[in-house]
Amino acid sequence: MSHPTARIRHTAPGDGARLKELTAASKAHWGYDAARVRGWVETLDFSDARLRADELYVADVAGRVVGWCEVIPPLDGVCVLDHLWIEPEWIGRELGSALFQFGVQRARDLGAGMLEWESEPNAVGFYERMGGRRLRETTSEWGRPLTVMGLDL
Numbered sequence: 001m002s003h004p005t006a007r008i009r010h011t012a013p014g015d016g017a018r019l020k021e022l023t024a025a026s027k028a029h030w031g032y033d034a035a036r037v038r039g040w041v042e043t044l045d046f047s048d049a050r051l052r053a054d055e056l057y058v059a060d061v062a063g064r065v066v067g068w069c070e071v072i073p074p075l076d077g078v079c080v081l082d083h084l085w086i087e088p089e090w091i092g093r094e095l096g097s098a099l100f101q102f103g104v105q106r107a108r109d110l111g112a113g114m115l116e117w118e119s120e121p122n123a124v125g126f127y128e129r130m131g132g133r134r135l136r137e138t139t140s141e142w143g144r145p146l147t148v149m150g151l152d153l
């Protein structure tokens, strides 16, 4: 759950612009159309009220946000990992696993017995490395087939 360089902290008012920029860069890492990615990022809510109140956490390296995740509080014992994004130049440096493990612990602390998430197709191998298993298929907001994965807590 810890990382040698990054500090994981709750989001704070004012983080929104950086989170928007980071999320677009991270999604575009897989080669998706830049305009489509930008349009999608604009639909995300990074209002100060949400950054203050919801379960959003960032990986912060010397004051710069380089990754983030969100845990949706449990419904019927299931938490959802709704976001996990790493700045491209930080990919492969164990930040994804640090944020994922943080999310796992946070879900446990919130009383969940299970964590679920929709996996970006290019990230399925990462989640399997984290112990996740394939639960079912779904269709993304872009109309693509996506795998819903889960981890028993």
Ligand SMILES: CC(C)(COP(=O)(O)OP(=O)(O)OC[C@H]1O[C@@H](n2cnc3c(N)ncnc32)[C@H](O)[C@@H]1OP(=O)(O)O)[C@@H](O)C(=O)NCCC(=O)NCCS
Residues within 6 Å of the ligand: 026, 027, 029, 030, 083, 084, 085, 086, 087, 090, 091, 092, 093, 094, 095, 096, 097, 098, 118, 119, 120, 122, 123, 124, 125, 126, 129
């Ligand atoms: C997927 C993502 C979160 C992984 O984060 P990361 O910081 O690069 O991952 P880590 O460095 O912690 O890697 C942990 C382990 O998973 C493996 N791994 C990482 N990405 C992988 C991938 N895409 N496929 C298969 N294995 C992967 C690593 O090799 C490492 O294995 P090891 O422990 O045997 O050395 C990151 O690549 C990312 O943000 N991608 C773009 C956005 C994205 O796809 N987000 C997920 C949305 S559902």
